[in-house]
Amino acid sequence: MAKKDKEDDEFRPTGTIAVLAIFVVTLIAIWATIYMILVGRGGTL
Amino acid sequence: MKQYQLSTGEKKFIGSHLLVAILALAVGSLFGPLQAFEHAGWDIYPYIKPLIKSYYQGLTVHGVLNALVWTTFFIMGFLTFNVTFGLKRALRNPTLNKVGFWVMVVGVVTAAIPILANQATVLFTFYPPLKANWAFYLGLTLVVVGSWVEGWGLFATYLGWRKENPNERTPFIAFASILTALLWQICTLGVATEILTMLLPWSLGLIENVDPQLARTYFWFTGHPLVYFWLLPAYISWYAMLPKQAGNGKMFSDSLARLSFWIFLVLSTPLGFHHQYVDPGVPPVWKFIHSMLTFGVFFPSMMTAFTVVASLEHAGRKQGGKGALAWIGKLNWSDPSVAAQLLAGILFFFGGIGGLANASYNVNLVLHNTAFIPGHFHLTVATGVTLSFMGISYWLLPYLTGRKLWNPKWAVAQAWTWFVGMIIFSNSMHVLGLLGAPRRVPLGLAPYVPAEWNSRLLQVGVGGAILFVSGALYLTVMLMTALNKEKVAEEVQVPIAESMQDPALTPVWLDRWAPWIYGTLALVVIVYGPQLVDMISNIALTSPGFRVW
Amino acid sequence: MSTNQIHIDPYERNWMIISAILLVLFATAVSVAAFGMGIQVPAPEQRVDPRTVATDPNSPWSNPGLREIEPGKYDAYVLARAIPSWEYLPKEMTIPAGSSVSFYVTSSDVQHGFKIQDTNANFQVVPGQVSKLTIKFDKPGTYNFICTEYCGSGHGVMYGAIIVTP
Ligand code: HEM
Ligand SMILES: [Cu+2]
Ligand SMILES: [Cu+2]
Numbered sequence: 001m002a003k004k005d006k007e008d009d010e011f012r013p014t015g016t017i018a019v020l021a022i023f024v025v026t027l028i029a030i031w032a033t034i035y036m037i038l039v040g041r042g043g044t045l
Numbered sequence: 046m047k048q049y050q051l052s053t054g055e056k057k058f059i060g061s062h063l064l065v066a067i068l069a070l071a072v073g074s075l076f077g078p079l080q081a082f083e084h085a086g087w088d089i090y091p092y093i094k095p096l097i098k099s100y101y102q103g104l105t106v107h108g109v110l111n112a113l114v115w116t117t118f119f120i121m122g123f124l125t126f127n128v129t130f131g132l133k134r135a136l137r138n139p140t141l142n143k144v145g146f147w148v149m150v151v152g153v154v155t156a157a158i159p160i161l162a163n164q165a166t167v168l169f170t171f172y173p174p175l176k177a178n179w180a181f182y183l184g185l186t187l188v189v190v191g192s193w194v195e196g197w198g199l200f201a202t203y204l205g206w207r208k209e210n211p212n213e214r215t216p217f218i219a220f221a222s223i224l225t226a227l228l229w230q231i232c233t234l235g236v237a238t239e240i241l242t243m244l245l246p247w248s249l250g251l252i253e254n255v256d257p258q259l260a261r262t263y264f265w266f267t268g269h270p271l272v273y274f275w276l277l278p279a280y281i282s283w284y285a286m287l288p289k290q291a292g293n294g295k296m297f298s299d300s301l302a303r304l305s306f307w308i309f310l311v312l313s314t315p316l317g318f319h320h321q322y323v324d325p326g327v328p329p330v331w332k333f334i335h336s337m338l339t340f341g342v343f344f345p346s347m348m349t350a351f352t353v354v355a356s357l358e359h360a361g362r363k364q365g366g367k368g369a370l371a372w373i374g375k376l377n378w379s380d381p382s383v384a385a386q387l388l389a390g391i392l393f394f395f396g397g398i399g400g401l402a403n404a405s406y407n408v409n410l411v412l413h414n415t416a417f418i419p420g421h422f423h424l425t426v427a428t429g430v431t432l433s434f435m436g437i438s439y440w441l442l443p444y445l446t447g448r449k450l451w452n453p454k455w456a457v458a459q460a461w462t463w464f465v466g467m468i469i470f471s472n473s474m475h476v477l478g479l480l481g482a483p484r485r486v487p488l489g490l491a492p493y494v495p496a497e498w499n500s501r502l503l504q505v506g507v508g509g510a511i512l513f514v515s516g517a518l519y520l521t522v523m524l525m526t527a528l529n530k531e532k533v534a535e536e537v538q539v540p541i542a543e544s545m546q547d548p549a550l551t552p553v554w555l556d557r558w559a560p561w562i563y564g565t566l567a568l569v570v571i572v573y574g575p576q577l578v579d580m581i582s583n584i585a586l587t588s589p590g591f592r593v594w
Numbered sequence: 595m596s597t598n599q600i601h602i603d604p605y606e607r608n609w610m611i612i613s614a615i616l617l618v619l620f621a622t623a624v625s626v627a628a629f630g631m632g633i634q635v636p637a638p639e640q641r642v643d644p645r646t647v648a649t650d651p652n653s654p655w656s657n658p659g660l661r662e663i664e665p666g667k668y669d670a671y672v673l674a675r676a677i678p679s680w681e682y683l684p685k686e687m688t689i690p691a692g693s694s695v696s697f698y699v700t701s702s703d704v705q706h707g708f709k710i711q712d713t714n715a716n717f718q719v720v721p722g723q724v725s726k727l728t729i730k731f732d733k734p735g736t737y738n739f740i741c742t743e744y745c746g747s748g749h750g751v752m753y754g755a756i757i758v759t760p
Contacts, residue, residue, distance in 0.1 A: 011362065011545075013297065013355035013605055018369035020350060020609060024616065027398050034402045035623060037479060038411050041714040043632035044727040099747060168744050172705050174721060175746070257705060258720050300600045322635045323717035325725035329637050336624070340617040347613035351606050406624040407633045410714040414707050414742035481711045483742045486750040493738050493753045552598050587643050588721045591704050593676045593746030 048539060049133040051126075058143065060445045062122025063438060065150060066115050067523055070431075073110025074516045076103040077427075081470060081509020084502045086489045098163045100487040101594055105160055108169030112426060114153055117188065119434050120278050121146070121195050124222040126441070127281065128199045130539060131219030137205040138198055145194030148187050156184025166594040168485065170264065171244070173255045176590025179248035182240050189233050196226040214548045214556050217299060218285050218541070224306050225277040228270055231565065232314045235266025247590060254586040258326035262580060265317035266573065273313040275426050277306070279433040283353045283390060289542035290383050290440075291376040294360025297352045299544035303555040305345035305352075311565045312342040315572040322409040331576050336406040338572065343401055350397075353390070356542060381456030385436030388464040389429050392471075396424030399475065414485070417478025420471045428467050432460065435519055442526050444537035451525035455518055462515035470508025473501040636717050636725050639698065644721035648673055648702040655700055658683040666692055672699040672754075674706035674719045674741065680748030682708075682739065688757040689731060695756075696728040707742025710756065718743060734760040 051059075076097075079089050083100060090100055097103050129136055136142055158180055159165040165177035171185075203215075203223050215223070243255045243263075284302050288294035296302060318335035321327050358372055366372025377383045399421035403412055412418065443450050450456065482488060482498055489502070554560075602610075627633045647655045654671040661669045673683040689695060699708045699719050706719040710729060717725045731737070741752035 011359055013351075013358050013603070015358040015361070015366075015369055015372050016351060016355040017605060017609075019354050019358075019373075023350065023394055024612065026394075027401070027616070030398050031402055031405070031620065034408055034411055034479070035405075035627070038408050038633060038714065039627060039631065041411065041712065042730065044410070044634050044714050044729065045632040101744065101747060101749075172743070174704050175744075256722065258723055261718075261720070298601075298603065298606065301602065301606065304600065321718075323725075325636050325718065325720055325723035326638055329635055332635055333628075337621060340621055343617060344610075344613055348606075348610060351609045355603075355606070401620070405620060407628050407635055407714075408624060410633065410635065410716045413716050413718075414709070415716075481709070481740075483707070483709065483740055485742075485744040488750070491750045493740055546601060550601070552600050554598065555600070583641075585641055585643075585722045587645060589645070591676065591746070593704060593748075 048536070049130055050536070051129055052135065054139070055125075055129060055136065056445045058139070058146070059122045059126050060442075061146065062118045062125070063442065063445070065153070066118035066122065066434075067438075067520070069110040069114035069118065069153075070516075071520050073107050073115060076107035077111075077516075078509040078513035079103060080107065081505045081512070083487050083489045085506025085509075086502070087506060088487075088489055099166065099594065101168070102160070102163050102166045104485065105166050105168050109156065109160065111431075112169055113185075113188070116275050116426070116430065117192055118149070119438075120225070120274065121149070121192055123278050123281075123434075123437065123441070124199060124226055125195070127218040127222035128202055131216040131222065132202065132206040134202060134206045134209075136198060137202040141201065142195050142198035145191045145196070145198060148191030148194060150191075152184045152187025152189075152191055154184070155187060156181050158184075163594070170268075172264070173244060173247070173257050173260050174588040174590050175594075176248060176592060179245060182245045182248055186237070186240050186245065189237055193230055193233070196230055199223060199226050214551055217296070217302060217544070217548065218281055220303065220556070221277065221281045221284075221306050224310055225274060225281075227562070228277070228310050228313060229274045231569070232267050232270030232274070235263045235317070236268075239263035252586070253589060255588050255590075256580075256584050256586055257588050258324065259580045259584060261321060261324060262317075262327070262577065265320040266314070267317075268320055269317045270313040272426065273309055275430045277309060279389070279430050280306075280349055280353075282433060282437050283386065284349070284356070285542050286437075286540045287353070287383065287386050287542075288356035288360050289540040290380060291357055291387070292360030292364040294356050294358075294363060294542060296542045296544045297355035297359060299546055299548050300551045300555055301348055302352055303551060305348045307555065307561050308345040309342065310561060311568060312338055312345075314565065315568045316342060317573075318576075319404050319409075322406060323413050326580070327576065331572070333406060334572055336404060339404040343397075343404075346397060350394070357387075359545070379453075379457065381450070381453050381460055382436045382439040384457050385439065385460035385463075386433045388460050389432035389436065392424045392432075392464065392467060393429030396421060396429050400425065412478060414483060415478030416474045416482040416484050416488075419484050420474030420478055423467060423471045423474070428463065428471075432463050435463075436460065438523065440537060440540065442523065443533055444539065446527060447532050447536070448526055448529040449531040449533050451522055451529050456522045459515050459518035459522060462511055462518065466508045466511030466515055468508070469504055470512060473504035473508065477501045477505070633714055634727075636727055639724040639726040641722060642700055642724060644700070644702050647700055648675070654698070655702075660684075660687050660689070660695075666690075666694060668693055668695045670695050670697045672697055672708070674699060674701045674708065674745075674752075676703050676706070676746045676748065676752075680741070680745060680752040682741075682752065682754040685754040686757065687754075688759060691734045691758050691760055692730075692732055693758070694728060694730040696726060699725045704745045705743050706745045706752070708739060709742045710737050710739045712737060715739070716742065731756065731758045734758045
C-alpha cells in the first residue's frame with residue numbers, strides 16, 4: 001500500500017495556514033458587514 | 046503498474062450520462078446570459094417569443110436543466126465510474142444501473158414537454174399552488190426514481206465487493222461515492238412525498254386542494270441536502286484526484302476526509318428549515334435549531350478546506366514551490382482540468398461565505414430571495430460544482446472515448462473566462478441583493494428599480510456575456526473532443542492521489558455504515574419529526590391550483 | 595498504532611478549533627440580534643382559508659388597510675394577490691414618522707413575498723398562513739415593499755409603498 005516517504009513526515013502545511021488565514025479574515029469581514037446591515041435595519045418585534 | 050480497466054460497455058454507459066448532462070447544460074446555460082442581459086436592459090425575449098414565451102419560461106428551463114438535469118446526470122455517471130474503478134470491480138448488476146438511467150432519461154423528456162409548451166412555468170422549485178401540467182411532476186418523479194435505481198446498482202456492487210474483501214478499507218473514491226448516493230436516497234424522500242401525496246394527484250384532478258406550507262417543508266427537506274449531492278462529487282475530485290493532477294501531491298489526511306463525509310451524511314438533511322427562516326408556518330424554535338445544525342455542517346467544509354489546500358500545497362512543494370503562497374504558482378495550471386478545478390475552488394470559498402451568511406438565522410432577513418441568493422449559488426453550484434465537473438470532463442471524456450482532448454489551450458481559456466465572468470456577474474448580484482434587489486424578477490423592466498442599482502445591473506450583463514463565451518468554449522471543446530480523430534496513445538491515466546497515511550491505519554469505525562445511517566435517521570426524526578407530525582395532523586388542504594403565467 | 599484512534603495533524607487540529615470558535619461567535623452574534631435586539635424571524639400567527647379570506651366579511655383582509663390601535667401604533671392588513679392583476683391591497687399606506695406598524699400579510703391565490711426596502715421586513719407570503727412582523731419607521735420617506743417570490747408573469751411589477759410623513 002502507500003509507501004511512507006520521509007519527506008511526507010516532514011511536510012508541514014504552512015502555506016495552507018497562510019491561505020486559510022486569508023480566508024478567515026475575508027469570512028469575518030463579509031459576514032460582519034452583512035450582520036451590521038441587519039442590525040442597522042432594526043427590529044421586527 | 047497497469048490501471049484497472051473498465052469494460053467498453055461500462056465506459057459507454059458512463060459516457061451516456063455525460064452526453065445527457067452536457068446537452069442539458071448546453072440548452073440550460075443558454076438562458077443564463079439572456080437573463081443577465083435582461084438585467085442590463087438588453088432584452089432579447091421579444092425576439093424569441095415564438096419559442097420561449099417569457100423570461101419565466103426561460104428561467105424554468107435554466108433552473109431545471111442546469112440545477113437538476115446537468116448535475117444529476119453528471120453525478121450519477123461520475124459516481125458509477127468511482128465505484129467500479131475505485132473497487133476495481135465490475136458493476137454487479139449492470140441491467141439495474143441501465144434501467145435506472147433510462148428511467149431518468151424518460152423522466153427528463155416527460156418533464157421537458159410541458160416546460161417547452163409553457164405548461165409548467167413554475168421554476169425549478171415548483172411551489173404550489175402554482176400548478177403545472179401533470180407530466181412535469183411525473184417526469185421529475187421518474188428522474189428521482191431512476192436515480193434511486195442507479196444508486197441501488199451501486200450499492201449492490203459495493204456489497205458484492207465487501208463480501209469478496211471483508212477486511213479491506215473501502216477505497217476512498219468508492220466510499221465517498223456510495224455515501225453520496227446514500228445521502229441522495231435519504232433526502233429525496235421529502236420531494237417524493239411532496240409530489241406523490243400532493244402535487245401529482247392534484248395536477249391529475251384527483252384531489253382539489255393542497256397545503257402550500259407543508260409542500261414547502263417537504264421540498265426543503267430535499268432541497269438542502271440536494272446541494273450536498275451536487276457538492277460531494279466535486280469534493281471527491283478535490284480530495285482524491287486534483288492533488289495528483291496538480292503536481293503529484295498526496296491526500297493529506299485519509300481519515301479526516303472520511304470523517305467529514307460522514308458528518309455531511311449525518312448533518313445535511315436535518316437542517317432544511319434554514320430555507321424557511323421567513324416562512325410563516327414554522328415556529329422560530331425549530332428554525333433556530335436548524336440554524337445551529339447548519340453551523341455544524343459548515344464544520345466539515347472547513348475541514349475539507351484544510352485537507353484539500355494542504356494536499357495541493359504538498360503537490361506545489363513537490364514541484365519546488367516555495368514561500369507562504371508562491372507554491373500555488375507551481376501547480377500544474379496549464380492542465381485545463383487543474384486550472385478549472387482550482388479556479389472553481391477559489392470561487393467556492395466565497396460561495397461558502399455567502400452560504401454561511403444566508404444560514405445565519407435572522408441575517409436571512411437581509412438576504413432572503415434577493416439577488417444575493419443567485420449571486421451566492423452561481424459561486425457554489427454554478428462554479429464550485431459546475432466548473433469542477435467541466436474540469437473533470439477534460440480528463441474523463443478522453444479516458445472514456447480514447448480521443449485526445451481537443452485544443453487544451455482553449456479549455457484553459459474556458460476555465461479562466463468562467464472564473465472572470467463569474468466574478469463580475471456574481472459580485473454585482475451580491476451587491477444588488479444587499480441593496481434590496483429581488484431575485485426572479487426581470488429587473489430591466491421592474492418599475493421600482495432605483496438609479497443606484499443601474500451600474501450593477503450593467504455589470505450583471507457584462508459578466509453574463511463573458512460567461513456566454515466561456516460556455517460556448519466548453520461546448521466546442523467537448524464536441525470537438527468527441528469527434529477528435531486523434532486518439533490517445535494509451536488509456537488515459539486516472540488521477541488518483543494516494544493518501545499520505547496508509548488507509549489501512551484509518552480507524553475501522555470510519556468504515557462502518559450502520560451506526561452512521563442510524564444516527565442520520567435518528568437525527569432527522571428528532572429535528573423534523575415533531576414539526577412534521579404537527580403540520581400533517583393539522584393539514585390545511587385549502588389551496589386550489591393557479592396558472593398565472 | 596491503534597486502529598481506533600484517528601490521527602490528526604496538529605496544524606489541522608488547530609484549524610478545527612479555530613473553525614469551532616468562529617462558528618460559536620457567529621451563533622452568539624445572531625442570538626444577540628434575535629433575543630437582545632428583537633430582530634426576529636416570523637412565527638406562526640394564524641391560519642386562514644385563502645379561498646374566502648378576501649371576501650368573507652369577518653376577515654380583516656376583506657377590508658385591507660391600516661388600523662390605528664393606539665397613537666403611533668398600527669396594524670396593517672395586507673392582501674397579496676396575483677389575480678386579477680399582481681398587486682398588494684392596499685397599494686399605499688401613509689403613517690407619521692415614529693410609528694410602529696405590525697404587518698399581517700396573506701395571499702388569496704399563490705405564494706408571494708413581502709420585503710420592505712431598508713427594513714428587516716422580508717418574508718414569504720403563503721396562502722393559508724398569515725405572516726407577521728412589526729417595523730418601527732423613524733425616518734420620513736417612501737419605503738417600497740416589493741414581491742420577492744415568483745407569483746406568475748406579473749411578479750416583477752408587484753409592489754407598493756409606505757409613505758412616512760415627518
Ligand atoms: C452561463 C452562465 C450563467 C449565467 C450568465 C447565469 C445567469 C443567471 C441569472 C441572471 C439568474 C437569475 C435569474 C433571476 O433571479 O431572475 C440565474 C438563475 C439561476 N441559475 Fe444561472 N446562470 C448561468 C449558469 C448556471 C449554471 C451552470 C447553473 C447550475 C448548474 C445555474 C443555476 C441557476 C439556478 C438554479 C437559478 C435559479 C432559477 C430560479 O430562480 O428559479 N446557472 N442564472
Ligand atoms: Cu441549504
Ligand atoms: Cu411575486
